[in-house]
Amino acid sequence: MLWQLQETEQEIFQKEKQLQNIPSVAAYQEKKSALQELAETLSRKEDQRRSLQKDLSRKEMHLLSLAGSLDESRKKLYSGEVPSVKELESLEKKVQVMQREKQQLEDAVLNLMESQEDLEEELSRRQHRYREEEEEMKRARSRAKEDFEQVQQELQALKTRKQELEESIEEGLLARYREMSRGGRRCISPVKDNFCGICNVSLPSSFRAFLFAPDKHVYCENCGSMLVLMEEDS
Ligand SMILES: [Zn+2]
Numbered sequence: 761m762l763w764q765l766q767e768t769e770q771e772i773f774q775k776e777k778q779l780q781n782i783p784s785v786a787a788y789q790e791k792k793s794a795l796q797e798l799a800e801t802l803s804r805k806e807d808q809r810r811s812l813q814k815d816l817s818r819k820e821m822h823l824l825s826l827a828g829s830l831d832e833s834r835k836k837l838y839s840g841e842v843p844s845v846k847e848l849e850s851l852e853k854k855v856q857v858m859q860r861e862k863q864q865l866e867d868a869v870l871n872l873m874e875s876q877e878d879l880e881e882e883l884s885r886r887q888h889r890y891r892e893e894e895e896e897m898k899r900a901r902s903r904a905k906e907d908f909e910q911v912q913q914e915l916q917a918l919k920t921r922k923q924e925l926e927e928s929i930e931e932g933l934l935a936r937y938r939e940m941s942r943g944g945r946r947c948i949s950p951v952k953d954n955f956c957g958i959c960n961v962s963l964p965s966s967f968r969a970f971l972f973a974p975d976k977h978v979y980c981e982n983c984g985s986m987l988v989l990m991e992e993d994s
Pocket residue numbers: 949956957958959960961980981982983984985
């Protein structure tokens with residue numbers, strides 16, 4: 761039973777390590793942070809769309825009012841209402857300046873519209889990808905959860921087993937075992953063909969007789985482990 765306790769404790773130690781290193785849990789965490797990055801890029805692109813939209817509306821408004829003033833000035837220019845040549849010249853210059861400005865604005869608006877179209881396309885592509893990755897992340901999460909719970913259950917079973925063993929082992933012996941196994945080292949050695957199961961040293965034949973004495977504790981002279989006879993070897 762001491763040997764079983766030792767092996768169970770070793771298994772618990774391994775299980776606890778395994779619980780921290782479940783591949784599907786790591787895969788899920790990777791997916792999660794990749795998705796987070798995608799979300800951040802998406803939100804940056806959405807900000808970009810908003811500011812582009814704002815810029816575009818501002819320029820369109822400006823273009824509208826500029827077109828209005830240009831029409832007015834043109835009408836005035838050809839109306840014959842402006843009497844002086846000097847005023848006419850200055851009005852003509854003003855109209856030319858406004859025409860250039862209008863042309864530039866129109867170009868800018870067109871460029872912005874093109875960028876907007878590209879951005880919309882990119883956004884919808886990214887949103888699509890995000891949704892796909894999100895689905896994958898959800899699948900990875902349920903896989904991870906399943907695996908985690910599985911290992912946790914196994915760990916729980918081992919702990920129950922450990923408790924059962926502890927309750928069945930005589931207190932003094934258990935205390936001795938606790939002392940010897942401090943730091944998690946193996947100290948209960950099953951004898952195999954007259955060899956110490958831990959350090960593999962060959963045991964003198966006199967040991968065998970001791971091993972059959974029920975209340976005698978026998979220790980390996982080489983590594984100090986408590987020697988136990990397993991049923992198949994006895
Ligand atoms: Zn030994």
